[in-house]
Amino acid sequence: MTANAPATETVGLYGADASPDEQRAAFREGRVPVAVYGMGKIGLPLSLVYGETTGAVTGVDIDPGRVAALADGTNPLDHEPGVSALLSELVAEDRFACTTDGEAAASTARVHVIVVPTVIDADDDPDLSSLEAAAETVRSGLDPGDAVFVESTVPPGTCEDVIEPVLTAGERSPGEFGLAHTPERTASGRALRDIRGSYPKIVGGVDGESGRVAALVYDELTDNEVIRTSDARTAECVKLFEGVYRDVNIALANELATLTDAFGVDVIDTIEAANTQPYCDILTPGAGVGGHCIPYYSHFLLDAITDPAPMIETGRSVNERMPGFVVETLVDGLSTDRSVEGATVALFGVAYRAGVPETRASPAIDVAHRLDRLGATVLAVDPILDELPEMPAEDVALDEITDRDVDAAALITAHEEFGDVDWHAFEREGSDGIRRGITVVDGRQALDLSETAHTVYTVGRGWH
Incomplete structure (x- = not known):
């Protein structure tokens, strides 16, 4: 299925003789059909914004189940506010359609938008195979x-x-x-x-x-400014620089957090006070950095150069060490009572970010593997995931x-649902009548266990 073709002949925008106003009108009127390749967390909402603007958009995806749902107006990504309602509306109005037949969509489209995942492989090299496959599909229907x-x-x-x-x-x-990075x-x-x-x-x-x-085109889609860079390479670097800035900034916060005992201060309070200076904007430390963006961007930049880039490399390595820091801290806390080998550890939060059901590069996965190698039994709790990733x-x-007998716990992702956990239920009364708690590592400064018997380490605050 493809979006309803406009009654009049379609037009291309690249090298067109028409005036800019005439081209904008053709785009808004649906005479410039659009195909969006990749119906994931970005591709779907992007295609819907195209759809509400032009009314002639076809989404393309290789997952038949996802395509069938979208073609019926059902949203498989219902955690995104407003997407379900807009999808239903556009499908009912024949302003958006979805298909697995990318070549058919490419043959009718005049604007092709590729938004498929780009990741890294086991050697930290960029994996652009999905991107190249999408470009091959576009090529099958590419017209002057x-x-x-x-x-x-x-x-x-x-x-x-690669793409050209x-x-x-x-x-x-x-x-x-035309070919541009947007x-x-x-x-x-x-x-x-x-x-x-x-x-x-940003476009280039x-x-x-x-x-x-x-x-x-993007001036028709956005209410904000469109910044046109000098070329595509510059636009590509803009997004990478944004991500690497956050990676390095988070790495600074994480490194400071690991030194809280050496400094003898509460690093979280110190960062908050330092940030009252308008030129200081240190981010918040945590158990690690996950998601489909920041963990990959440094590798994309590093792969493109031969010269050293020690700050970028160090920032990435610091953040990649944080799951190990969580495990080492938990092991230290357990050592006063028992060994981590044979212990049962509960991980709270597997999604990489609170409230978002995505697990790509989640630090919880690394924490689980490290604990497993040490001989611990790992229990994972995540109320927003339908199933766990491979871990x-x-x-x-x-x-x-709370019905399970656990020896330790680590909060990796601060879902709001964890506010309802009865942490007293993990306490056990000894033969001497004294209630004893477990070792807890709070990786997100989200727990107040001051009224419990647990031994707690908060990343950036230390033991308390």
Whole structure:
């Protein structure tokens, strides 16, 4: 199924003779059909914003189940506010359709938007296989005057060195179609708001005309400013620089947090006081950095260079060590009573971020593997996940965890549902009549266990 084609002939925007106003009108009227390749957490809301603007959008995905649901107006990503209602509305109005037949969608589209996952492999090298596969699909229906926008986050030079060669391996040549990088700047839980204009939209083309077309199209989608960079490579670096800034800043906070005992201060309180200086903006330390963005961006930059980049490398390594710090701290706390080998440890939170049912690169997975290698039994609790990712842990429901006999616990993700946990239920009364608690590591400064018998270590605050 593809979106309803406009009654009049479709038009391309790249190299068009029409005036900019005429091109904008054609886009808004649906005479510039759009195909969005990848119906994930960014691709779906992006396609819906295209749909409400043009009314001629087809979403493409390789998952038949997801496509069937979307074509019926059912949203499989219901944690995104407003997406379900907008999807239902656009499907009912024939302004959005979805298909697994990417070649059919490509054959009718004049604007092609690629927003598929880009990750790293086991050697920390960029894995662009999904991106290249999507580009091959676009190539099958690419016509002169079409425009291709890459929203996926990519290493510098990807549009010119990877995507353009794929697109020109067939009948098309450079200069016959537009190609631009238009990086997404979207956070989970606020996708529609961000796409519509929370931040300026960055666009950069492989040539001047590609940049012009990208700026024209996204100016119709966003209420914010469109910033046109000098070229696609610059636009690619903009998104990476944003992510690496956060990675390095979080690494600073995390390193300071690990030194709280050496400093003899509460690092969290110290950071909050330091941040009252307007030139200081230290972020909050935690159990680790997960998600589909920050853990990968440093590797995308590092892969593109041969010169040393010690700050970027160090920031990434500091953040990758935080799950190990959590485990080491937990082991230290257990050592006064028992060994970690044979202990039962409850992990609270497996999703990489509170309230967001995504687990990619979650620090909880690393924590579970480390504990498993030490001989511990791991119980994982996450009320917002339907199932656990691949990890050595037993999935335990939130309302059942207090029935289990656990020796230690670690809060990895601060879901609001954990506010209802009865932590007193983990206490045990000894033969001497004294109630004793367990060892707890709070990786997110979210627990107040001062009225319990537990021994608690809060990352950035120390033992208390």
